Amino acid sequence: xxxxxxxSRLISGKSFFNRYFRLVKHIDxxxxxxxxxxxxxxxxxxxxxxxQEIMADGTTQFAKRQLISILSSLLICFLxxxxxxxxxxxxxxxxxxxxxxxxxxxxxxxxxxxxxRRWIQLAGQEFQPAEFAKIALIxxxxxxxxxxxxxxxxxxxxxxxxxxxxxxxxxxxxQPDLGTAIVFFAITLLIVFIAGIRWQYIIIVxxxxxxLFPITWSLLKDYQRNRLILFLNxxxxxxxxxxxxxxxxxxxxxxxxxxxxxxxxxxxxxKFLPSQHTDFVFAVLGEELGFIGALLLLTFFxxxxxxxxxxxxxxxxxxxxxxxxxxTSFLFVQIFINIGMSMGLMPATGLPLPFISYGGTFMVxxxxxxxxxxxxxxxxIFV
Amino acid sequence: xFSQKNKKKSKEIIKKRLNDFFILITLCFVIILLNLWxxxxxxxxxxxxxxxxxxxxxxxxxxxxxxxYDQQGNILVxxxxxxxxxxxxxxxxxxxxxxxxxxSIIPIDSASFLxxxxxxxxxxxxxxxxxxxLEKDKIVAIEEQKxxxxxxxxxxxxxxxYLYHNFAAHLLGYVNEVSEEELKSTTFDNxxxxxxxxxxxxxxxxxxxxxxxxxxxxxxxxxxxxxVTILKSQKPVAGNDIYLTLNSELQRFIxxxxxxxxxxxxxxxxxxxxxxxxxxxxxxxxxxxTQQITLxxxxxxxxxxxxxxxxxxxxxxxxxxxxxxxxxxxxxxxEGIIDINSSVYCPGYYKVGDVTFRCWKETGHGSRAIVDAIxxxxxxFFYTMGxxxxxxxxxxxxxxxGFGESTGISLxxxxxxxxxxxxxxxxxxxxxxxxxxxxxxxIGQGFxxxxxxxxxxxxxxxxxxxxxxxxxxxxxxVSPSGEIMEQxxxxxxxxxxxxxxxxxxxxxxxxxxxESGTGYLANIEEMKIAGxxxxxxxxxxxxxxxxxxxAPFEHPEVCITVFIEHGGDGSATAAPxxxxxxxxxxxxxxxxxxxx
Numbered sequence: 007x008x009x010x011x012x013x014s015r016l017i018s019g020k021s022f023f024n025r026y027f028r029l030v031k032h033i034d035x036x037x038x039x040x041x042x043x044x045x046x047x048x049x050x051x052x053x054x055x056x057x058q059e060i061m062a063d064g065t066t067q068f069a070k071r072q073l074i075s076i077l078s079s080l081l082i083c084f085l086x087x088x089x090x091x092x093x094x095x096x097x098x099x100x101x102x103x104x105x106x107x108x109x110x111x112x113x114x115x116x117x118x119x120x121x122x123r124r125w126i127q128l129a130g131q132e133f134q135p136a137e138f139a140k141i142a143l144i145x146x147x148x149x150x151x152x153x154x155x156x157x158x159x160x161x162x163x164x165x166x167x168x169x170x171x172x173x174x175x176x177x178x179x180x181q182p183d184l185g186t187a188i189v190f191f192a193i194t195l196l197i198v199f200i201a202g203i204r205w206q207y208i209i210i211v212x213x214x215x216x217x218l219f220p221i222t223w224s225l226l227k228d229y230q231r232n233r234l235i236l237f238l239n240x241x242x243x244x245x246x247x248x249x250x251x252x253x254x255x256x257x258x259x260x261x262x263x264x265x266x267x268x269x270x271x272x273x274x275x276x277k278f279l280p281s282q283h284t285d286f287v288f289a290v291l292g293e294e295l296g297f298i299g300a301l302l303l304l305t306f307f308x309x310x311x312x313x314x315x316x317x318x319x320x321x322x323x324x325x326x327x328x329x330x331x332x333x334t335s336f337l338f339v340q341i342f343i344n345i346g347m348s349m350g351l352m353p354a355t356g357l358p359l360p361f362i363s364y365g366g367t368f369m370v371x372x373x374x375x376x377x378x379x380x381x382x383x384x385x386x387i388f389v
Numbered sequence: 390x391f392s393q394k395n396k397k398k399s400k401e402i403i404k405k406r407l408n409d410f411f412i413l414i415t416l417c418f419v420i421i422l423l424n425l426w427x428x429x430x431x432x433x434x435x436x437x438x439x440x441x442x443x444x445x446x447x448x449x450x451x452x453x454x455x456x457x458y459d460q461q462g463n464i465l466v467x468x469x470x471x472x473x474x475x476x477x478x479x480x481x482x483x484x485x486x487x488x489x490x491x492x493s494i495i496p497i498d499s500a501s502f503l504x505x506x507x508x509x510x511x512x513x514x515x516x517x518x519x520x521x522x523l524e525k526d527k528i529v530a531i532e533e534q535k536x537x538x539x540x541x542x543x544x545x546x547x548x549x550x551y552l553y554h555n556f557a558a559h560l561l562g563y564v565n566e567v568s569e570e571e572l573k574s575t576t577f578d579n580x581x582x583x584x585x586x587x588x589x590x591x592x593x594x595x596x597x598x599x600x601x602x603x604x605x606x607x608x609x610x611x612x613x614x615x616x617v618t619i620l621k622s623q624k625p626v627a628g629n630d631i632y633l634t635l636n637s638e639l640q641r642f643i644x645x646x647x648x649x650x651x652x653x654x655x656x657x658x659x660x661x662x663x664x665x666x667x668x669x670x671x672x673x674x675x676x677x678x679t680q681q682i683t684l685x686x687x688x689x690x691x692x693x694x695x696x697x698x699x700x701x702x703x704x705x706x707x708x709x710x711x712x713x714x715x716x717x718x719x720x721x722x723x724e725g726i727i728d729i730n731s732s733v734y735c736p737g738y739y740k741v742g743d744v745t746f747r748c749w750k751e752t753g754h755g756s757r758a759i760v761d762a763i764x765x766x767x768x769x770f771f772y773t774m775g776x777x778x779x780x781x782x783x784x785x786x787x788x789x790x791g792f793g794e795s796t797g798i799s800l801x802x803x804x805x806x807x808x809x810x811x812x813x814x815x816x817x818x819x820x821x822x823x824x825x826x827x828x829x830x831x832i833g834q835g836f837x838x839x840x841x842x843x844x845x846x847x848x849x850x851x852x853x854x855x856x857x858x859x860x861x862x863x864x865x866x867v868s869p870s871g872e873i874m875e876q877x878x879x880x881x882x883x884x885x886x887x888x889x890x891x892x893x894x895x896x897x898x899x900x901x902x903x904e905s906g907t908g909y910l911a912n913i914e915e916m917k918i919a920g921x922x923x924x925x926x927x928x929x930x931x932x933x934x935x936x937x938x939x940a941p942f943e944h945p946e947v948c949i950t951v952f953i954e955h956g957g958d959g960s961a962t963a964a965p966x967x968x969x970x971x972x973x974x975x976x977x978x979x980x981x982x983x984x985x
Contacts, residue, residue, distance in 0.1 A: 259436025
């Protein structure tokens with residue numbers, strides 16, 4: 007099997023071209039279709055919720071900028087599909103270390119927006135290193151778990167990933183960005199679970215978390231504690247911190263079965279909703295496109311996740327399986343936390359919705375994930 | 390073989406775990422769907438109602454502008470409560486109906502009203518003032534038809550009130566809604582359409598001090614528009630109060646003197662630069678701008694042939710006439726063309742080439758030295774000086790005495806007038822400067838144009854022996870909490886290089902003017918006044934009458950400039966007014982000493 011990979015480097019130019027052509031031919035376009043479908047839905051929602059700003063002055067054209075993000079993300083996605091994913095394993099360790107450096111950098115020198123330092127200014131563009139760190143963590147863990155399989159004692163094999171993730175969690179918590187810390191943790195748990203951790207370990211982990219809760223609680227910032235309390239009982243402070251959750255629920259609820267139609271949501275158009283083109287984009291969708299629209303969105307999502315799982319199952323090797331599983335977990339965690347938050351099922355942590363929320367870095371990281379899935383899929387056909 | 394088998398086994402485990410993962414995903418999606426069903430289908434109607442009722446209003450509480458006080462601490466300008474009509478764009482379902490309903494009660498320009506609303510779409514909860522200062526009957530009418538005006542409200546806001554109406558109108562200025570050009574400029578940041586700003590005079594110049602900070606209130610209202618909860622509240626901060634150097638009694642007395650005339654009068658302390666009275670006539674009532682005036686009303690004011698908005702003390706330029714002879718005299722003495730004893734013979738005319746320039750006294754003044762020449766305002770004497778000095782030296786001294794440049798007073802839109810030069814004439818008319826032009830200029834005629842305040846400053850310069858105090862009228866600015874923000878002190882801007890002896894001779898001449906010369910009508914029994922008259926010919930019609938003077942002659946405490954537009958003869962029209970005002974000044978002063 008490994009010969010196959012090595013020999014590919016020796017083949018002539020012509021057969022290289024052939025191989026390249028075959029790659030393109032065998033890409034699973036249904037995944038691309040699903041991702042783009044979601045993007046188009048997202049564009050509509052972003053346009054609907056921000057068109058008033060666009061009319062007022064031409065400078066903040068959210069939808070236009072989102073379209074540019076999508077197109078450039080697609081290009082990156084295509085490039086990633088072309089490189090054999092085994093090459094990706096080479097950047098596992100440097101990528102992980104770079105993530106740590108960037109997360110430290112952003113704590114001290116990052117651009118502050120709304121009380122949190124999450125952005126780095128690079129060549130006139132702002133980007134969030136945390137989004138890249140998510141992908142880097144997935145690659146790093148997949149590399150580690152596939153390489154060390156049956157080489158380390160079980161306990162070490164399964165607890166080291168938690169330690170690796172713990173460093174990133176601590177750093178993103180410092181920003182402060184509780185949402186991203188939770189995503190790191192959830193992705194790691196899911197990957198470890200898929201790697202075959204025994205149920206007794208899972209129980210131990212959960213018990214540890216429960217017993218650590220009082221300590222974690224004392225480490226949380228006031229506003230974070232507030233969010234957790236309000237998550238449990240939003241009506242406690244309906245006009246203060248619980249406001250977002252209530253307004254979001256009202257928006258979704260008022261959408262009814264068919265929705266109010268694009269540009270017609272009372273809550274969305276009158277700006278009752280906070281961050282409606284980013285974190286609360288699902289509420290706008292719920293209000294304007296109703297239950298039907300949300301159902302469509304969820305169908306696209308679950309089909310995409312199912313595709314991810316199938317690819318993980320059919321991957322040619324362990325690294326591919328973990329990588330595909332990691333990407334799928336990443337998308338799933340973001341989807342569930344974001345939608346759950348909009349409906350008051352989860353604490354408001356400020357995580358974007360994949361392919362839908364406005365934001366360039368996040369879109370790129372989503373499509374890097376898609377690129378990896380396509381890559382693994384294509385290679386599984388050739389083997 | 391063993392590792393191969395192991396690998397297969399672990400692949401199996403991973404496959405199984407991935408299946409479990411997908412079950413977890415499905416479970417989560419089912420939870421989401423059930424929740425959506427619950428929110429959107431089961432409780433959908435309830436939430437829809439909630440969304441409709443859900444309303445927030447952002448109300449602005451306007452800050453009262455700072456008050457304005459005179460020298461004695463009497464209040465001149467304050468604020469009064471006014472009822473304003475506002476709309477909240479988010480709560481209006483149909484603008485056209487609202488416009489129609491509203492126009493049946495108050496006259497509104499529906500086109501500008503609609504465009505105003507469109508501009509405010511960005512912040513749809515922000516209450517926007519549509520009509521200021523409603524009359525009582527209109528308030529009642531709106532209240533009676535309240536059902537028609539959903540999404541509108543009547544609020545009580547402070548509105549400018551000029552207690553004494555026309556009193557010192559040009560100095561105080563007026564306020565009105567900020568214009569679109571002003572909004573675009575950087576001078577008025579953090580203002581929005583509909584806000585009031587100073588438009589002229591002190592209100593304009595010290596606008597940033599007077600304006601204060603708006604208060605903000607965000608309230609949640611129910612479906613009936615009643616306030617349910619206050620979400621945010623920030624009280625307005627009143628503007629700073631301004632204390633003037635203005636003496637109201639004198640100002641009022643002078644305004645009475647000016648009744649029916651046009652012109653400007655300035656009264657100030659030469660040794661400090663403090664302005665005690667500053668009158669421009671005809672005047673207007675700044676209160677009319679506070680109520681929203683219609684375009685027609687505005688045009689009536691703006692196109693008024695008497696130009697009532699113009700502050701004649703600084704915003705209008707005139708030929709100075711004979712008062713300028715003092716500058717010519719200073720130049721002649723300083724340049725050594727004459728001394729105190731040199732005399733010039735006046736046959737009643739002066740010839741330059743073929744052109745004959747006449748003295749105002751056709752029979753001539755005979756042989757006169759400078760003090761006498763000033764006293765009788767002998768044209769021929771000054772023609773001779775002007776001719777000998779030439780334009781370069783004349784315009785040099787005119788500029789030295791402050792003509793052709795800003796006086797530095799803290800008022801907007803000051804004119805600087807014109808001091809002509811050879812170069813200026815070449816550029817403007819493409820003609821060279823003729824000696825006749827210098828002759829003309831020597832008596833303050835020709836191209837020379839000045840503002841009354843510039844003439845007044847020249848007077849102060851002479852009285853102060855060349856020391857130039859910046860004229861000012863604001864004593865101090867005090868914050869609402871009583872803290873002094875700015876305290877203005879006499880400020881020497883420059884000292885000009887002219888011999889003290891020259892000023893002594895000029896002042897002697899000026900004393901002679903009132904004692905026995907052209908300004909004898911300014912004479913009062915109580916006090917020795919010195920001065921100079923002027924009668925300026927102008928192309929617009931009747932001559933302008935000037936009188937500048939100071940008193941007491943030995944130790945001057947007050948300077949006065951009287952300018953009557955088309956007032957005729959300076960000695961007949963302006964001089965007696967100046968005498969009256971100076972008498973009034975000292976009466977008030979001694980009255981105060983007696984009282985004190």
